Structures are given as C-alpha cells and as structure tokens.
Amino acid sequence: xxxxxxxxxxxxxxxxxxxxxxxxxxxxxxxxxxxxxxxxxxxxxxxxxxxxxxxxxxxxxxxxxxxxxxxxxxxxxxxxxxxxxxxxxxxxxxxxxxxxxxxxxxxxxxxxxxxxxxxxxxxxxxxxxxxxxxxxxxxxxxxxxxxxxxxxxxxxxxxxxxxxxxxxxxxxxxxxxxxxxxxxxxxxxxx
Amino acid sequence: xxxxxxxxxxxxxxxxxxxxxxxxxxxxxxxxxxxxxxxxxxxxxxxxxxxxxxxxxxxxxxxxxxxxxxxxxxxxxxxxxxxxxxxxxxxxxxxxxxxxxxxxxxxxxxxxxxxxxxxxxxxxxxxxxxxxxxxxxxxxxxxxxxxxxxxxxxxxxxxxxxxxxxxxxxxxxxxxxxxxxxxxxxxxxxxxxxxxxxxxxxxxxxxxxxxxxxxxxxxxxxxxxxxxxxxxxxxxxxxxxxxxxxxxxxxxxxxxxxxxxxxxxxxxxxxxxxxxxxxxxxxxxxxxxxxxxxxxxxxxxxxxxxxxxxxxxxxxxxxxxxxxxxxxxxxxxxxxxxxxxxxxxxxxxxxxxxxxxxxxxxxxxxxxxxxxxxxxxxxxxxxxxxxxxxxxxxxxxxxxxxxxxxxxx
Numbered sequence: 001x002x003x004x005x006x007x008x009x010x011x012x013x014x015x016x017x018x019x020x021x022x023x024x025x026x027x028x029x030x031x032x033x034x035x036x037x038x039x040x041x042x043x044x045x046x047x048x049x050x051x052x053x054x055x056x057x058x059x060x061x062x063x064x065x066x067x068x069x070x071x072x073x074x075x076x077x078x079x080x081x082x083x084x085x086x087x088x089x090x091x092x093x094x095x096x097x098x099x100x101x102x103x104x105x106x107x108x109x110x111x112x113x114x115x116x117x118x119x120x121x122x123x124x125x126x127x128x129x130x131x132x133x134x135x136x137x138x139x140x141x142x143x144x145x146x147x148x149x150x151x152x153x154x155x156x157x158x159x160x161x162x163x164x165x166x167x168x169x170x171x172x173x174x175x176x177x178x179x180x181x182x183x184x185x186x187x188x189x190x191x
Numbered sequence: 192x193x194x195x196x197x198x199x200x201x202x203x204x205x206x207x208x209x210x211x212x213x214x215x216x217x218x219x220x221x222x223x224x225x226x227x228x229x230x231x232x233x234x235x236x237x238x239x240x241x242x243x244x245x246x247x248x249x250x251x252x253x254x255x256x257x258x259x260x261x262x263x264x265x266x267x268x269x270x271x272x273x274x275x276x277x278x279x280x281x282x283x284x285x286x287x288x289x290x291x292x293x294x295x296x297x298x299x300x301x302x303x304x305x306x307x308x309x310x311x312x313x314x315x316x317x318x319x320x321x322x323x324x325x326x327x328x329x330x331x332x333x334x335x336x337x338x339x340x341x342x343x344x345x346x347x348x349x350x351x352x353x354x355x356x357x358x359x360x361x362x363x364x365x366x367x368x369x370x371x372x373x374x375x376x377x378x379x380x381x382x383x384x385x386x387x388x389x390x391x392x393x394x395x396x397x398x399x400x401x402x403x404x405x406x407x408x409x410x411x412x413x414x415x416x417x418x419x420x421x422x423x424x425x426x427x428x429x430x431x432x433x434x435x436x437x438x439x440x441x442x443x444x445x446x447x448x449x450x451x452x453x454x455x456x457x458x459x460x461x462x463x464x465x466x467x468x469x470x471x472x473x474x475x476x477x478x479x480x481x482x483x484x485x486x487x488x489x490x491x492x493x494x495x496x497x498x499x500x501x502x503x504x505x506x507x508x509x510x511x512x513x514x515x516x517x518x519x520x521x522x523x524x525x526x527x528x529x530x531x532x533x534x535x536x537x538x539x540x541x542x543x544x545x546x547x548x549x550x551x552x553x554x555x556x557x558x559x560x561x562x563x564x565x566x567x568x569x570x571x572x573x574x575x576x577x578x579x580x581x582x583x584x585x586x587x588x589x590x591x592x593x594x595x596x597x598x599x600x
Contacts, residue, residue: 041599055517086479094473 215566255425
C-alpha cells in the first residue's frame with residue numbers, strides 16, 4: 001500500500017485550536033483531521049466539513065421500514081390468510097399502526113448505526129489510527145497531510161507558530177482505517 | 192445600529208391589535224343576534240359554545256408559556272434566556288383571558304340552558320344512572336370552585352415567576368452565594384407551578400371544562416391530549432413573537448440556534464400530540480364498545496368528518512413533513528408559516544372537541560367562530576406587547592444568561 005506523510009501537532013486549548021484551524025486552512029495546507037477527546041461544537045464548521053448525510057439515510061431507512069410493515073401485513077391479513085377479527089374489516093389500518101411505527105423505528109435505528117459505522121469506517125476489531133493516544137485523553141491532535149505542494153519543514157514550523165506542541169512528521173500506510181475525508185484531492189496538489 | 196434593549200409598541204401593531212379586537216367584538220355581537228338571543232336553547236348553546244371553545248383554547252395556549260418557563264427553570268436550562276422575556280410577556284395575558292374565560296364558564300354552568308353541560312340539569316341527572324354516578328365530580332359548586340382556584344392559581348404563580356425575573360433588572364447579584372440562592376428560589380416557585388399545572392391542565396381541568404360536554408363518555412387520555420394540543424400551540428405562539436421582534440431589530444442575541452430549538456419543540460410536540468390522539472382513537476376503535484365509540488361516530492364518520500381529518504393533516508402530516516429538516520427549522524419564514532398553521536390546526540382540534548355534542552345535526556357556520564378567534568388574537572397581541580414594553584428584553588443579570596448567548600446546537 002501507498003505511504004502518506006502527515007505532520008501532527010498537539011493543542012491543549014480550544015481557544016488556540018479554533019484560530020489555528022482557520023489559519024491552517026487559509027495557508028492552503030491540507031487538513032487531514034482533528035482528533036479530540038470530546039465533541040466540540042462548531043469545530044466541524046471551522047474545519048469546512050460538509051453536513052452529514054446520516055439523516056437522509058435515516059429517512060430512507062425509516063420509509064423502507066414503513067413500507068415493509070404495511071405491505072407485509074396487508075398481504076398477510078387480506079390476501080394470504082384473511083381472518084375476521086370481531087367483525088373488523090380485513091384492511092384494519094389503525095390496528096397496524098403500532099407495528100408499522102415499531103418497524104419504522106427499528107429499520108431507521110439499525111440502518112443508521114450501520115451507516116454511521118460505514119461513514120466513520122468503524123468495525124469490530126479494527127483499530128483506528130489517530131496518531132497520538134493523548135487525543136483520547138487531554139489534548140486535541142491536528143494532522144496535516146503532506147501533498148506534493150507541501151514543504152515539510154515549513155509546515156512543521158508553521159504548526160509551531162500557531163500554537164502546537166510536540167510537532168512530529170509521521171508516515172502511515174493509506175487505507176480505510178485512516179479515514180478518507182479527502183474528496184477534493186486536486187486542490188492541494190502541485191500543478 | 193444602536194442596540195434596542197426595550198420594546199416600544201409600534202403604532203401599526205397597536206392599530207392592528209385594536210382592529211382585531213373590534214372585529215372579534217363585532218363577531219360576538221353578530222353571533223348573539225343570529226343565535227344567542229334566540230329562544231331556541233340549541234341556538235343559544237351554539238353561541239355559548241363558541242365563546243367557551245375560544246376562551247378555553249386561548250387561555251390554555253397563553254398559559255403554556257408559563258409552563259415552558261417553569262420546565263426550563265426546573266431543568267436549569269439556560270438556552271432560552273435570550274428570549275425568556277417573550278414567554279413571560281405572553282403569560283401576562285393569563286389573568287386577562289382567565290377572567291373572561293372564568294366568567295363565560297360560570298355563566299354557562301349557572302345559566303338555565305343545559306344543552307352544553309347537561310349534567311347541570313338536576314332534574315335530568317336523577318333519571319340518568321351514569322350522570323348520578325358522576326355527581327361527586329360533576330356538580331356546580333365543585334366546578335365553580337375548581338375553575339376559580341385554578342385560574343387564580345395560574346395567575347398568581349405566573350405573576351410570582353415574572354416578579355422574580357424582573358427583580359434582577361435593577362439589582363444584580365454580586366456573589367456566587369446570592370446567585371445560588373436566586374436559582375433555588377426560582378426552582379421552588381417553578382416546582383409549585385408545575386404541581387398546580389399537573390393537577391389542573393394535565394388532569395382535572397380539561398375533564399371539567401371540555402370532556403364534561405360529552406358527560407356520558409370519558410377518556411383518561413383526554414387531558415394529556417389537550418395539554419399536548421395547547422403546549423404545541425403555545426410554543427408556536429412564542430416562536431411567532433420571537434420572529435416578530437427579530438424582524439423589528441430587537442432581541443439581538445437570538446439567532447438561528449434558538450429558532451432551531453423552538454422549531455424542534457414545535458416538531459416534537461406535534462408528533463407527541465399525534466401519539467396521544469391516535470392512542471385514544473385506536474383503543475376506542477379496537478375495543479368497539481358503544482359507550483366509547485359514541486364520541487368518535489359524529490367526528491370521524493359523521494358531519495364533522497371534514498374538520499376532523501383536516502385537523503389531522505394540519506397538526507400531524509404538515510409539521511412532520513415540513514419541519515423535519517434542519518434547514519426548515521432554521522428558516523424564519525418556514526417556522527413562522529408553520530406556527531400560524533399549527534395554532535389554527537389546534538384551534539380546529541378544540542372546535543371538534545366542543546361542537547359535535549352541542550350541535551349534532553348541523554355543522555355551525557365556522558366563520559363566526561373564526562371572527563371571535565381573531566378577537567382573542569388581537570387581545571393577546573395587545574396585552575403581550577404592553578407587557579413586553581414594561582421590562583428590558585434581555586434578563587441581563589440572570590446567572591444563566593451567558594449560556595444562552597453562546598448557545599449552539
């Protein structure tokens with residue numbers, strides 16, 4: 001597999017991290033990701049991440065659940081095995097709503113968990129590479145990806161000037177455990 | 192532009208609210224001439240039922256504002272502080288509509304016409320085993336006392352909560368200890384209000400005021416369902432006032448994030464209302480016992496079918512589909528439109544709660560009722576604006592205010 005080079009820096013303060021993210025993006029470096037021990041409101045916007053598509057997936061899964069429930073019960077209770085329950089019509093929609101609701105929720109919930117794992121590339125027994133174990137404890141870890149346009153030492157110095165400590169250059173094998181946020185690769189290459 | 196921290200009522204706003212009130216009064220007079228003054232008891236009942244439906248609906252809607260303040264206070268919520276003066280001002284309408292509503296209810300109960308509350312007919316009750324069984328609850332003195340105590344309690348506790356909030360405007364809290372004490376006293380008063388609220392709106396009051404119109408029928412879900420109806424309308428009303436103030440360059444700290452949360456409340460409680468509405472409907476539909484289905488027969492299958500299903504579309508399907516996305520809840524236009532629609536939808540809901548029992552043979556001309564509703568809207572606009580102008584729009588010295596200014600969803 002191909003190797004990629006990353007410049008990794010630590011931040012200990014949100015108030016330093018936010019302007020740093022802005023400066024990195026303005027300077028034209030390719031921001032691979034920022035790893036934080038807890039969710040930080042507004043960081044996604046600052047990093048320029050697009051809105052998640054998880055809710056669209058959830059809607060589609062939910063609709064699928066509704067359709068499955070209604071069509072299966074309709075088939076079972078009106079065509080395949082029609083039974084008269086207390087003189088009610090065979091197509092007794094109000095009685096089916098609870099089941100339909102539950103199936104909608106079940107499909108949406110399970111589907112969204114799986115979609116979430118797929119979007120974040122999580123799976124059992126796979127260790128995600130987040131460069132620095134302290135990002136699960138007390139520091140915010142920022143990783144820049146080196147492209148053909150990046151001057152490594154310059155970038156390293158740049159990270160230090162905007163407030164990062166312990167800046168290192170690391171090499172990783174590419175692969176889905178690294179995450180693939182880079183849909184706009186071309187922008188950061190030398191032309 | 193300079194920050195405008197106190198609200199001055201615009202001339203046009205005042206004129207419109209006065210015009211609406213005048214229109215409402217005209218509608219009441221018109222309805223009195225056509226129905227109320229008639230010698231036919233059914234026609235008289237149609238007049239009083241219209242007043243009953245409108246005053247009870249709008250009283251419960253404005254009271255929902257104080258409920259919103261109290262639950263957020265109890266939960267130690269901070270996000271609503273940027274616009275908290277708006278629900279406070281809306282809740283100042285409670286005493287005004289409370290007096291009107293109380294007068295109407297007592298007039299109906301102690302009047303000679305027993306068409307609306309036929310349990311008030313003592314002669315009839317003696318022959319009616321179901322009603323004589325319910326005499327311990329459905330009797331005139333209890334109704335009167337419960338009504339007066341309830342409305343007075345809402346008004347007094349609401350007044351206390353508003354006082355607590357306004358007290359801080361002139362005397363900021365210096366130390367941490369004082370702030371803790373302030374939050375504690377707020378919590379105690381809010382808890383008292385919630386207790387009263389759950390004993391009234393969430394249980395006894397809708398049974399007395401609305402469910403006893405169909406005195407033979409009962410549903411234990413009825414009060415929750417009424418509460419959900421008025422709470423979602425109350426949130427829509429708060430959202431409307433917030434958007435109005437925002438459009439007029441007030442509330443500079445309120446942004447999309449706060450609007451998003453108001454939209455979430457409108458969306459979530461529309462779904463909650465549907466859950467209760469459907470649970471009540473489905474259990475009765477499934478059991479199919481005549482004493483219970485008698486309630487839904489005129490509504491879902493009889494002449495009130497149109498209103499019944501229209502209300503279901505407005506109150507459930509429209510909010511579900513339109514308010515579902517994040518962008519819709521952060522858009523001032525969409526939220527304002529949906530707020531108007533939701534208030535109208537739940538007004539229709541109250542309409543089909545009251546009228547099928549009062550006028551079982553023909554649907555009354557709804558235009559009169561809409562006219563009276565506009566009168567109440569004018570009254571709410573007028574009193575709320577007056578109350579808003581009395582205090583600064585931001586409770587600047589409240590300990591939680593910073594939480595609201597940096598609020599982020």
